[in-house]
Amino acid sequence: MFSFPKNPVFAPVLFIYLFIIFYKSCACSRLHLNxxxxxxxxxxxxxxxxxxxxxxxxxxxxxxxxxxxxxxxxxxxxxxxxxxxxxxxxxxxxxxxxxxxxxxxxxxxxxxxxxxxxxxxxxxxxxxxxxxxxxxxxxxxxxxxxxxxxxxxxxxxxxxxxxxxxLPYVADRQGFAATLEQVYFGTSHPRSYISANVTGIKCVxxxxxxxxxxxxxxxxxxxxxxxxxxxxxxxxxxxxxxxxxxxxxxxxxxxxxxxxSIAQFQSRMIRWAKLRINMLPATIIEPISECFVASLLIGWAAHHVFRWDIMVFFLCHCLAWFISDYIQLRGVQGGPPSFSKLDYAVAWFIRESMTIQIFLSALWDPTISWRAGRYRLRCGGTAEEILDV
CATH class of the missing domain: 3.90.550.10 (Spore Coat Polysaccharide Biosynthesis Protein SpsA; Chain A)
Structure with missing residues (x-):
């Protein structure tokens, strides 16, 4: 049976880390982009x-x-x-x-x-x-x-x-798949991309x-x-x-x-995750920086220290994340997005729900399909082409 770690120190560190990257990415989006x-x-x-x-x-x-x-x-x-x-x-x-x-x-x-x-x-x-x-x-x-x-x-x-x-972003297009892409490239992706570059980490x-x-x-x-x-x-x-x-x-x-399409988006995210895991082994801890996992960990720490209800804290933390992501999205977009707030909410929830599945899929199969070829990744970033016999 799964149990949380007994020492809650890690969760406050995670909370502070996430607060800093949210602040940096939102501020840079507002002050530098567009x-x-x-x-x-x-x-x-x-x-x-x-x-x-x-x-x-x-x-x-x-x-x-x-x-x-x-x-x-x-x-x-x-x-x-x-x-x-x-x-x-x-x-x-x-x-x-x-x-x-x-x-x-x-x-x-x-x-x-x-x-x-x-x-x-x-x-x-x-x-x-x-x-x-x-x-x-x-x-x-x-x-x-x-x-x-x-x-x-x-x-x-x-x-x-x-x-x-x-900074990669997505143009306004029709359909839910386009909204899903725009939400990802306006929230999760720029959060890590911008904060890394502001900190001095070369992220390109x-x-x-x-x-x-x-x-x-x-x-x-x-x-x-x-x-x-x-x-x-x-x-x-x-x-x-x-x-x-x-x-x-x-x-x-x-x-x-x-x-x-949604399938193409998912396939693309899996391919990128495979490359990150292959080049940067520390990517293995990436899921703890995603909304639902991070909220659960920090909620457990809040319950352990302050006796707060885990589920209430989890929902409040997810809501704060949801609102911060919308602020981030507007900063990257340079104004309000072309879709409704309801579309944003649905796309945001689906994107966040896909993260663990995408990460596990990336771990499961070390090969990637790109353009017209298939490749087997090697440690350190090199690869070999898989030829059809």
Whole structure:
């Protein structure tokens, strides 16, 4: 039979830890995100940027997402579109945009270059080798941008900064699956992501990263990260190890995929959990920082010390968490979300209820499916491809 630990000291420490990360993430969301960037470099003197865009397949929003990059207001940049397979329908989308915007410096690379097990790196290699500018912007296919997004990121690239990243968020879309994604990327994810970066911990996702190319070249170029599935983590680590700072853009990395569902969201969360467990073994204690588990532990401590009713405390603590998450969501959104408070409540409860199942699923099976391949993770972040016999 399960029993709580007899020493309640751990629970107050957990409470203080959670309070601090809630405060940091909410404050940063309000003070930093969705603010007009102070011009640190004159517009005409902004550094040239090579945008590397990995593409595979077509979803309903792909052409509209890609088109936003052709309409960037930036003095000097090139768009390098990368497609692995010669029969990929994304090629036709790229050619259509190349014809529509002949004055934009853009090129299409087809075929990739096999340098390791990471399909994204393999796809990007020819474009990376042909990049002309000092800054490299790797941005996923499902991201859409505003005309001044790149200007915002480039202004964050100050003298001691080697990498500028965007906080992942989700655009307003129709359906409950979209609401679920938006609630997760507006609450749980930014809470850990923002608080880590404010504390000085380098926490980066590869959805939208602007990096100094010479630093990547010193680390061996993209090929040096082709043995990893989570290449973004190791690229960021290589930059940090060389003494460079990171900066978070004021604009979020706006995901706008036209293909989404609850099953896809769950699968994505399981894959990310597997990668975190593989790279950072301390992730094994991650569930205690989730709402229901943390509330239960802290409620038990409150009962042990103050003789408060565990269930009453549990419900009150969950309510406080629920309200704090809504404040966090509004900060990331830059205003009220597009869905109702009832939709938020339902999506929030379902997301929180999924956390333990997602974590256990990640522990159960060490293999991941990503793009068109299956991979077996190894300790330390490397992986091997599982080939069909």
């Amino acid at each position: 603010k007009k960037t102070t011009e640190k470099v004159p517009y005409s003197k902004l550094a040239g940027v090579s945008l590397l865009k990995p593409l595979k397949g077509v979803d309903p929003n792909l052409i509209n997402n890609l088109e936003t990059f052709f309409e960037l207001d930036y003095p000097k940049y090139e768009i390098l579109l990368c497609v692995q397979d010669h029969d990929d329908p994304a090629i036709d989308v790229c050619k259509k945009l190349l014809g529509k915007y002949p004055n934009v410096d853009a090129r299409l690379f087809i075929g990739g270059k096999k340098v390791g097990i990471n399909p994204k790196i393999n796809n990007l290699m020819p474009a990376y080798e042909g990049a002309r500018y000092e800054l490299v912007w790797i941005c996923d296919s499902g991201i859409r941008v505003k005309p001044d997004t790149l200007t915002d990121m480039a202004n964050q690239m100050t003298e001691k900064v080697g990498l500028v990243h965007g 996702t590869g959805m939208s990263c602007l990096m100094r190319k010479d630093i990547l070249d010193q680390a061996g170029g993209l090929i040096a990260f082709a043995q990893y599935i989570a290449e973004d983590y190791f690229m960021a680590k290589a930059i940090a190890d060389r003494g460079w700072k990171f900066s978070m853009a004021t604009q979020v990395a706006m995901q706008n995929s036209g293909s989404y």
